[in-house]
Amino acid sequence: MPLHTKKKHRQYLYQGDPLAAPPPPELAAILDRHRDQPDAMITVLEEIQAHYGYLPQRQLQYTARELGFPLSRVYGVATFYNLFHFTAPGRYMVRVCRGTACHVNGSQKIIDALEKNLGIHQDESTLDGLFSLQTVACMGACSLAPVLVVNDHTYGRMTIESSVNEVENLKKENAVNGEEVTA
Amino acid sequence: MSTLIRVGTSTCGLAAGADQTLAALERQVERRQLDVRIQRTGCLGACHREPLVEVLSNGNSVLYGPITPERVALLLDQHFGMGERGFSRDWLVSQKTDKSDYPFLGRQFKITTQLCGIIDPNSLDDYLAHGGYQAFRAAIQHTPEEIIQIVKDSHLRGRGGAGFPTGMKWEITRKSKGTQKFIICNADEGDPGAFMDRTMIEGDPHRVLEGMLMGAYAMGASKGYIYVRAEYPLAVKALREAIKQAAAYGVTGKNILGSGMNFEFVIKEGAGAFVCGEETALMRSIEGKRGMPTMRPPYPSEHGLWGFPTSINNVETFASVPSILLNGPTWFANIGTAKSGGTKAFALTGTIKKSGLVEVPIGMTLREMIFEIGGGVKSGREFKAVQLGGPSGGCLPFALIDTHIDYEDLKATGAIMGSGGMVSVDDTTCMVDFARFFLTFTQEESCGKCVPCRIGTRKLLNLLTKISRGRATEHDLGKLESLCETVRLGSLCGLGQTAPNPALTTLRYFKDEYLAHVLDHKCPAGVCEMNSSQHEPELTMAMA
Numbered sequence: 218m219p220l221h222t223k224k225k226h227r228q229y230l231y232q233g234d235p236l237a238a239p240p241p242p243e244l245a246a247i248l249d250r251h252r253d254q255p256d257a258m259i260t261v262l263e264e265i266q267a268h269y270g271y272l273p274q275r276q277l278q279y280t281a282r283e284l285g286f287p288l289s290r291v292y293g294v295a296t297f298y299n300l301f302h303f304t305a306p307g308r309y310m311v312r313v314c315r316g317t318a319c320h321v322n323g324s325q326k327i328i329d330a331l332e333k334n335l336g337i338h339q340d341e342s343t344l345d346g347l348f349s350l351q352t353v354a355c356m357g358a359c360s361l362a363p364v365l366v367v368n369d370h371t372y373g374r375m376t377i378e379s380s381v382n383e384v385e386n387l388k389k390e391n392a393v394n395g396e397e398v399t400a
Numbered sequence: 401m402s403t404l405i406r407v408g409t410s411t412c413g414l415a416a417g418a419d420q421t422l423a424a425l426e427r428q429v430e431r432r433q434l435d436v437r438i439q440r441t442g443c444l445g446a447c448h449r450e451p452l453v454e455v456l457s458n459g460n461s462v463l464y465g466p467i468t469p470e471r472v473a474l475l476l477d478q479h480f481g482m483g484e485r486g487f488s489r490d491w492l493v494s495q496k497t498d499k500s501d502y503p504f505l506g507r508q509f510k511i512t513t514q515l516c517g518i519i520d521p522n523s524l525d526d527y528l529a530h531g532g533y534q535a536f537r538a539a540i541q542h543t544p545e546e547i548i549q550i551v552k553d554s555h556l557r558g559r560g561g562a563g564f565p566t567g568m569k570w571e572i573t574r575k576s577k578g579t580q581k582f583i584i585c586n587a588d589e590g591d592p593g594a595f596m597d598r599t600m601i602e603g604d605p606h607r608v609l610e611g612m613l614m615g616a617y618a619m620g621a622s623k624g625y626i627y628v629r630a631e632y633p634l635a636v637k638a639l640r641e642a643i644k645q646a647a648a649y650g651v652t653g654k655n656i657l658g659s660g661m662n663f664e665f666v667i668k669e670g671a672g673a674f675v676c677g678e679e680t681a682l683m684r685s686i687e688g689k690r691g692m693p694t695m696r697p698p699y700p701s702e703h704g705l706w707g708f709p710t711s712i713n714n715v716e717t718f719a720s721v722p723s724i725l726l727n728g729p730t731w732f733a734n735i736g737t738a739k740s741g742g743t744k745a746f747a748l749t750g751t752i753k754k755s756g757l758v759e760v761p762i763g764m765t766l767r768e769m770i771f772e773i774g775g776g777v778k779s780g781r782e783f784k785a786v787q788l789g790g791p792s793g794g795c796l797p798f799a800l801i802d803t804h805i806d807y808e809d810l811k812a813t814g815a816i817m818g819s820g821g822m823v824s825v826d827d828t829t830c831m832v833d834f835a836r837f838f839l840t841f842t843q844e845e846s847c848g849k850c851v852p853c854r855i856g857t858r859k860l861l862n863l864l865t866k867i868s869r870g871r872a873t874e875h876d877l878g879k880l881e882s883l884c885e886t887v888r889l890g891s892l893c894g895l896g897q898t899a900p901n902p903a904l905t906t907l908r909y910f911k912d913e914y915l916a917h918v919l920d921h922k923c924p925a926g927v928c929e930m931n932s933s934q935h936e937p938e939l940t941m942a943m944a
Contacts, residue, residue: 258688259671263630297690297847298671300630317593317787317823318749320837354674354841357595357632358415359747359823360447360755369633371415373450 240279243268248283258286258294262301271302299354307342307349309387311335311367313380316355318362323377327363328352330377334384347391348384402435403457408450408517410443410602411634412595412756416450417468424469425453428476442603444517446504447756449493452517455479463493463502504754507773509735511743512719513759516603521638524645527606533651535722539614540659547618548574551721553729555741559716560586560677561789561818562894563740563807566717572701573619576709583621584705584712585612586682587628587635590674591790592841594821596745597715599757601628601635604719605642609665611718613651614725616663619711623664625686627676630669639667674791674845677819678893679712681847692849693893714819716745736762737806744805750787750823753778760805767801770824781826785910789818791838791845792898794905795831814905816898830927831910832917836864838902842895853896856887860903867914870921870930877914881907 240248247264251257261284265276272295281288295301313319313328328350332338335348342349358364361373365380372383405425409418422438429436444452449465453475456462464475471491478487499505519526527533539547552567573581585608589597601608612624628636643665646652654662668686675681676691683705685691704710720742724732733741745759746769753775760769766786770776777783785795794815796803803809807817825834843857863880866872884900884907891897907914916924923930 256686256688259685260669260688263669263671293690294688298673300671315592315841317790317821317837318755320592321750321823321825321829321834353631354590354672354845355592355594355631356411357589357598357629358412358447359593359595359749359821360757361412361415361450362749362755364415371411373412373415 236275236278236282240276240283244276244279245283248280252284258284258291259298262291262295266301271305274303304342305346307347308391309347309367310349310351311365311384312351312353312356314356314358314362314364314366315352316359316362316364318359319355319364322362324363326377327365327375327380330381331384334381347388402437403455405429405436405438406441406454406456406517407438408443408452409440410599411632412443412447412599413450413452414634416447416466418451420469421451421453421467421472424472425476428473432476432480434476434480439520440522441518442516442521443599443757444505445508445513445599445757445759446493446502446754448754452493454517459497461497462495463499463505464491465493467491504756504758504773504775507768508759509743509761510759511723511732511735512600512607512716512745513603513757514723515607516599516757519604521603521605522641524606524642524649527604531726532606533610533649535725536610536613536617536651537657538725539617540657540661544574544618544620547614547725550725550729551618554724554732555729555736555739556717556720556724556732557740557807558714559720559744559819560714561792561816563817566713569701569711569713570615570618572699573621573709573711576702578709580623580708581619581621582705582708582710583612583616583619583624584679584682584686584710585624585626585715585718586677586679586712587626587632587715588670588676588682589629589632589715589819590677590845591792591819591821593749593787593790593823594747594819596747596757596820598632598635600715600719600745601632602638605635605638606646607719607722608639608715609642609646609651611721612665613656613663614721615711615713615718617659617661619709621711622662623666625666625668625705627668627670627682627686630671636667636669643667673847674841675847675893675895678895681893682712683710690847692847693895695892716820737804740807744817744820746805746820746822748774748822748824751778751781751826751828752776752824763804763806765802765804766796769805769822770801774824777824777826781828783824784827784829785825785831787823787825787834787902788821789816789898789901790821791842792816792894792901793818793821794901795825795834795909796905797909800909814901814908816901828925828927830868830923830925831906831913832864832868832923833925833927835902835906836861836868839864839899842899846895846899850890850892850896852887852890853892853899856883856890857896857899859883860887860900864903867917868923868928870917870923870928872918874915874918877907877918 281291365372365375452465453467454463474486494502556566557563587597673691676685678693681691681693700710748758749755787795839861843861846853848854
């Protein structure tokens with residue numbers, strides 16, 4: 218076999234095990250805390266998501282290998298619960314509450330308005346990576362319905378205008394920050 | 401005597417801007433050099449007037465709200481007799497310590513929430529000063545059997561919705577054989593429209609821990625799990641802090657207070673699955689698996705977490721226990737009705753004037769609740785229905801407004817007591833759309849394990865969509881009803897068994913609205929878009 222073909226073949230056969238390297242230190246710290254705890258799967262996933270903002274595929278593969286679970290079991294748990302995401306969220310996670318109290322006070326119209334303003338649907342992120350739009354079953358702040366949550370801040374008694382304003386303000390804030398950085 | 405100012409900083413207070421109010425208050429007090437101590441507390445329940453500020457001096461309390469940062473200076477001027485300029489009487493909520501001049505608060509009877517909004521939730525000393533852990537200290541002087549008898553005599557029933565007598569549950573768990581026993585506190589408040597557990601944990605976390613400790617003592621459990629929603633970050637924080645304090649105080653660990661009892665708390669954050677409110681699913685979730693329910697029997701009391709006897713109780717159930725022991729079971733039993741003792745907390749929301757957390761004796765009528773405590777429907781619209789128990793509950797019309805709020809009475813109407821969500825609805829809500837809203841939720845949250853629930857809820861949703869688009873026939877209404885029965889009888893767990901309730905009750909009490917959609921192709925409330933092409937794929941599936 219000519220040399221160049223052989224080389225190519227070898228490359229094709231072995232590209233290196235992506236998991237051959239040990240897990241990155243931040244992930245190892247999370248996993249080490251929960252070794253030999255058969256009930257810790259959900260906690261581990263929550264901590265991974267808290268660190269990365271979502272559940273990256275590679276980290277889940279590490280989790281399965283390091284904790285000794287089949288990968289299917291890890292994904293089985295991760296896909297079951299609403300909390301977990303598999304794609305990177307935007308800088309601002311905009312969540313509209315869809316609880317009963319919010320529904321009767323018009324939260325659907327707020328979602329429609331935000332979808333229109335941001336140009337995305339539910340569970341999507343804008344292309345510039347700024348906003349993600351989600352709905353949430355209930356935030357437990359029903360007496361302030363309708364409720365909008367941006368990252369960890371809860372806004373109560375929203376209207377269509379005030380919700381759109383809030384998003385517009387964030388956009389402006391970022392435009393200003395962006396200019397400062399480039400200047 | 402110095403003055404104490406309390407600011408409610410629960411999730412609801414913070415959403416209304418309590419942090420800014422607090423900061424403004426600190427600045428103004430500093431500037432005026434007032435002898436004032438400012439305290440962060442939980443939620444007093446009057447969420448419609450958030451941010452709430454309570455000023456206590458000389459044994460007198462005045463409650464103000466809503467107090468935005470710009471109102472703080474005016475309020476201090478008025479309260480400390482430095483002029484009333486700019487102050488509005490509308491900001492005054494109550495001037496009496498017992499709040500009897502404000503019906504929303506005065507008509508309530510608080511047991512589980514008695515210290516919410518009164519104490520600093522992050523301070524163990526505050527809780528101890530209000531009689532904290534006295535009940536637990538008293539409990540370990542009794543034998544476990546005596547505690548169970550006391551709880552039985554109090555007629556306390558599970559506050560999670562089903563209403564199983566708590567004393568009986570504890571007795572079964574006590575009698576079950578196992579090398580280890582577990583106690584679980586269900587704080588996975590998944591019902592949209594309910595926030596009782598959140599308020600209780602955020603406002604007074606130690607009360608829940610104390611109730612759990614007493615339950616653990618009665619049953620001989622050595623480990624207590626608190627399964628709390630991750631959507632409630634403040635509640636999780638409050639619990640973590642409280643558990644740390646309890647350990648330092650010596651009510652967890654080995655040989656607690658010399659009673660020979662060993663116990664530890666573990667917090668498990670739920671990851672957002674409504675079905676995990678079901679006890680068997682909740683246990684699977686604690687075990688780190690998918691939260692899918694399993695067949696009962698065997699009941700968790702005999703074969704629960706990892707196969708050990710386990711008792712699962714609601715936050716509110718545990719929060720009731722300390723008061724029962726301190727005041728005696730007959731006191732508690734006399735508050736409620738003949739069959740169920742004590743009080744029940746409700747999250748009163750929707751299109752209502754005064755929304756918030758309300759705790760009332762069991763047996764009060766819906767009319768008192770909505771029109772006297774809640775102040776009626778907001779902006780002068782017409783009251784149409786009240787929805788109880790979230791997606792598992794039902795809608796009751798005005799004709800049933802005099803129904804007593806009790807497990808049996810509500811069940812007879814087709815609704816349920818539920819965990820305590822109470823949403824009032826005015827004439828701008830279409831009942832078909834409302835039922836569809838709940839079915840959308842249960843269909844999404846169905847775990848998919850059993851067929852009647854997985855496929856049945858989807859079919860129900862399709863039928864309701866078809867009706868709300870004005871494309872259904874009268875025949876479809878009959879189909880809807882029979883399918884509801886199938887799902888109710890055939891489903892494995894509580895989620896599926898109760899999922900048809902919103903559709904069944906609206907069909908029973910608001911049939912005219914369904915008929916208007918079907919026969920006249922009109923939505924009386926003007927909510928549903930007739931002949932809209934939205935959700936067309938679903939529709940074709942339903943017709944197939």
